[in-house]
Amino acid sequence: EDKVVQSPLSLVVHEGDTVTLNCSYEVTNFRSLLWYKQEKKAPTFLFMLTSSGIEKKSGRLSSILDKKELFSILNITATQTGDSAVYLCAVSEGAAGNKLTFGGGTRVLVKP
Amino acid sequence: DAGVIQSPRHEVTEMGQEVTLRCKPISGHNSLFWYRQTMMRGLELLIYFNNNVPIDDSGMPEDRFSAKMPNASFSTLKIQPSEPRDSAVYFCASSGQGSGYGYTFGSGTRLTVV
Numbered sequence: 001e002d003k004v005v006q007s008p009l010s011l012v013v014h015e016g017d018t019v020t021l022n023c024s025y026e027v028t029n030f031r032s033l034l035w036y037k038q039e040k041k042a043p044t045f046l047f048m049l050t051s052s053g054i055e056k057k058s059g060r061l062s063s064i065l066d067k068k069e070l071f072s073i074l075n076i077t078a079t080q081t082g083d084s085a086v087y088l089c090a091v092s093e094g095a096a097g098n099k100l101t102f103g104g105g106t107r108v109l110v111k112p
Numbered sequence: 113d114a115g116v117i118q119s120p121r122h123e124v125t126e127m128g129q130e131v132t133l134r135c136k137p138i139s140g141h142n143s144l145f146w147y148r149q150t151m152m153r154g155l156e157l158l159i160y161f162n163n164n165v166p167i168d169d170s171g172m173p174e175d176r177f178s179a180k181m182p183n184a185s186f187s188t189l190k191i192q193p194s195e196p197r198d199s200a201v202y203f204c205a206s207s208g209q210g211s212g213y214g215y216t217f218g219s220g221t222r223l224t225v226v
Binding site: 034036041042043044045048088090092098099100101102103104105 | 143145147154155156157160162167168203207214215216217218219220
């Protein structure tokens with residue numbers, strides 16, 4: 001069965017710390033890996049990764065994919081309280097690449 | 113762009129009642145997805161449509177659940193009869209052909225069945 005596993009389940013850090021979130025996957029027809037941030041409402045898109053070894057950056061967030069080892073990491077540097085959220089990893093699979101399978105998420109709490 | 117629009121935002125209903133959730137995808141998006149989110153099971157794909165045609169409904173929990181997409185701008189998810197274990201947040205999402213931004217989610221419908 002296809003699966004996406006995220007770790008840690010949750011973590012608490014202080015403002016200014018760096019956090020690293022992990023996502024490993026096993027899917028039969030991988031197309032891409034996506035990261036989302038979910039605060040109180042709907043998940044919002046962060047990154048889409050399709051190629052190994054190419055880092056994507058957006059401000060203090062960055063992510064990289066390793067298709068050989070089947071995992072991705074999401075880094076947040078100089079964390080702020082506004083980074084507190086659940087971070088979701090999802091894998092797109094299948095011929096059409098439409099179907100997303102989500103991991104269980106990592107809950108991040110950034111304390112002042 | 114108004115984004116993906118879901119209604120209602122909240123629904124509280126009694127066990128056994130019919131519940132209908134509605135979704136308007138982003139104009140021009142050709143794929144629509146219904147997800148359910150609970151603390152225990154996270155985000156689960158229920159069903160998705162490409163060009164208004166249901167492609168994969170393997171996530172629909174049982175016959176009490178049904179989904180339709182009569183046209184490109186509207187979809188419904190119906191639960192009949194509803195049960196307390198159906199209580200969850202139901203998200204609709206849409207995506208376009210070749211979109212580099214994954215899905216766009218609606219704000220969700222929080223369903224409580226008492």
